[in-house]
Amino acid sequence: MGTRWTISTPETLPADVVDAVNTEIDRIDRAWSRFRDDSTVAQMAREAGRYPIADSDQPLVDWYRRLYGLTGGAVSPLVGRTLAEAGYDAAYTLRASARVPTAPAWEAVIGEHVGALEIREPALLDVGAAGKGFAVDRVAEIVGGHVDDFVVDAGGDMVISPRSRGLRVALEHPLDTTKAIGVVSVAGGAVCASASNRRVWADWHHIVDPRTASPAREVLATWVIAPSAMEADGLATALFFTPAAFLRGDFDHHREGFHHVTIRRNGSVEHTAIPGLELFL
Known part of the structure; x- marks a missing residue:
């Protein structure tokens, strides 16, 4: 993959x-x-x-x-x-x-x-916005059938088992990959990230608005903590285009909803009240 x-x-x-x-x-x-x-x-x-x-x-x-x-x-x-x-x-x-x-x-x-x-007509699909998170969930289900304490990590998209000791996850700085903008402690659940500094070429990067055929510009990076990696992965992409409050309104079926951190091109940071979050900005 x-x-x-x-x-x-x-x-x-x-x-x-x-x-x-x-x-x-x-x-x-x-x-x-x-x-x-x-x-x-x-x-x-x-x-x-x-x-x-x-x-x-x-x-x-x-x-x-x-x-x-x-x-x-x-x-x-x-x-x-x-x-x-x-x-x-x-x-x-x-x-x-x-x-x-x-x-x-x-x-x-x-x-x-x-x-x-x-x-209905030939079309090239791309499930990159949530597919890796989905795969992480599937692997976690297999591993979880044999052990209670585990972390599955696919390129930084993770599932941490509820019985694990938890994990401190660094939030990579989108403009300097040698630094972190913060850390978050995750004890059970999934954390996924999306950033426009990955897979960059010419004036493009991989987070593209299909409605305009242009790359997202206002948001630099997002992180989401959610019950599943598939959801966290998809929401991390959705936050490049859609306000978190609007997305959160659709998550009443999860008592815990989801948490997020969003860093914008103008340097502003938006985040929920995430337990164990430390920001260095």
Whole structure:
């Protein structure tokens, strides 16, 4: 999946658990990666059709539909072609086309999306806004079936088990990766981040508004603590486009809601009252 995985446990995991983890990561990659020719997503880009959704993956599709509505289309799985034409393609050319297209509307391309994904016309999907968090949750579920105390970390997107001793997580400075803007203590749950200083080329970075085919400019970095990594990952992207108060209003189904830190280009920082948060700014 193009990221470094670290699983921390008090003792070595059995070989069958490690195999199960590797198998699940590969399954997710084969289904959802737009960077490999043999994935289901690559097939969707070549031809319309009805593509079965694994039961385990339905929450990811449902979450994307919800994020699409919450953000007015700013977080969309249909951003794939926009990113590819901007230069963030399977070959990593990092050269934008003369005209980078906006993404089509969900309803124009996607019909049925429960049990199967109906693609009405060929379209390049990208689930990068929440897909890594989803994969972290899936791996955490496998690991959690064998040990109570663990941390699953995929490139800084983490699930910390409720029975772990907790973890102090540094919040990387978006303008100087050798520094942190703060630290937060997380004891159970998930923490994910998104930043515009990652995957940068020319005038572009990877957080693109599909409605305008232009990179997000006002927000530099976000961090979210939520019950699941899939939710935290998606919300970390959504915060580049949508006010936190609006997003939070949709989280009544979680008693604990979610926490966030947002740092903007003008240097201002917005955050919730996160237990264990220390900011150095």
